[in-house]
Amino acid sequence: MVRVWLDRAAHQQAHDASHEAALQWNRLVEWLRAYWVERVADPGFTELRAFGDGLQLAPLHSQSV
Numbered sequence: 001m002v003r004v005w006l007d008r009a010a011h012q013q014a015h016d017a018s019h020e021a022a023l024q025w026n027r028l029v030e031w032l033r034a035y036w037v038e039r040v041a042d043p044g045f046t047e048l049r050a051f052g053d054g055l056q057l058a059p060l061h062s063q064s065v
Contacts, residue, residue, distance in 0.1 A: 024052070024055055027055060028048075028051065028052060035047075
Protein backbone atom coordinates (compact mmCIF):
# COMPACT_ATOMS: atom_id res chain seq x y z
CA MET A 1 0.00 0.00 0.00
CA VAL A 2 1.27 3.45 -0.86
CA ARG A 3 -0.17 6.51 0.81
CA VAL A 4 -0.95 9.35 -1.56
CA TRP A 5 -1.93 12.82 -0.48
CA LEU A 6 -4.19 14.68 -2.88
CA ASP A 7 -5.10 18.33 -2.90
CA ARG A 8 -8.80 19.18 -2.69
CA ALA A 9 -9.33 19.40 -6.47
CA ALA A 10 -7.62 16.06 -7.19
CA HIS A 11 -9.51 14.41 -4.32
CA GLN A 12 -12.82 15.67 -5.69
CA GLN A 13 -11.93 14.45 -9.19
CA ALA A 14 -11.05 10.98 -7.86
CA HIS A 15 -14.23 10.91 -5.79
CA ASP A 16 -16.40 11.87 -8.78
CA ALA A 17 -14.66 9.30 -10.98
CA SER A 18 -15.36 6.52 -8.48
CA HIS A 19 -19.05 7.44 -8.45
CA GLU A 20 -19.16 7.53 -12.25
CA ALA A 21 -17.53 4.09 -12.45
CA ALA A 22 -20.11 2.73 -10.00
CA LEU A 23 -22.97 4.18 -12.05
CA GLN A 24 -21.65 2.59 -15.21
CA TRP A 25 -21.23 -0.75 -13.46
CA ASN A 26 -24.78 -0.59 -12.09
CA ARG A 27 -26.20 0.19 -15.53
CA LEU A 28 -24.29 -2.71 -17.06
CA VAL A 29 -25.56 -5.13 -14.39
CA GLU A 30 -29.13 -3.87 -14.86
CA TRP A 31 -28.86 -4.41 -18.63
CA LEU A 32 -27.35 -7.88 -18.15
CA ARG A 33 -30.16 -9.00 -15.83
CA ALA A 34 -32.77 -7.79 -18.33
CA TYR A 35 -30.89 -9.60 -21.12
CA TRP A 36 -30.99 -12.87 -19.16
CA VAL A 37 -34.74 -12.55 -18.55
CA GLU A 38 -35.59 -11.66 -22.15
CA ARG A 39 -33.31 -14.12 -23.96
CA VAL A 40 -32.51 -16.79 -21.35
CA ALA A 41 -28.91 -16.72 -22.55
CA ASP A 42 -25.64 -14.97 -21.89
CA PRO A 43 -24.61 -12.10 -24.15
CA GLY A 44 -21.43 -12.39 -26.15
CA PHE A 45 -18.40 -10.18 -25.70
CA THR A 46 -19.38 -8.01 -28.67
CA GLU A 47 -22.86 -7.39 -27.20
CA LEU A 48 -21.39 -6.46 -23.82
CA ARG A 49 -18.85 -4.16 -25.45
CA ALA A 50 -21.51 -2.53 -27.64
CA PHE A 51 -23.74 -1.80 -24.66
CA GLY A 52 -20.86 -0.44 -22.59
CA ASP A 53 -19.63 1.73 -25.43
CA GLY A 54 -23.15 3.03 -25.94
CA LEU A 55 -23.42 4.43 -22.42
CA GLN A 56 -23.40 8.21 -22.72
CA LEU A 57 -21.64 8.97 -19.46
CA ALA A 58 -18.51 10.82 -18.53
CA PRO A 59 -15.33 9.16 -19.81
CA LEU A 60 -13.37 7.11 -17.31
CA HIS A 61 -9.68 6.51 -16.81
CA SER A 62 -8.48 3.49 -18.79
CA GLN A 63 -7.88 1.48 -15.59
CA SER A 64 -11.50 2.06 -14.53
CA VAL A 65 -12.79 0.83 -17.88
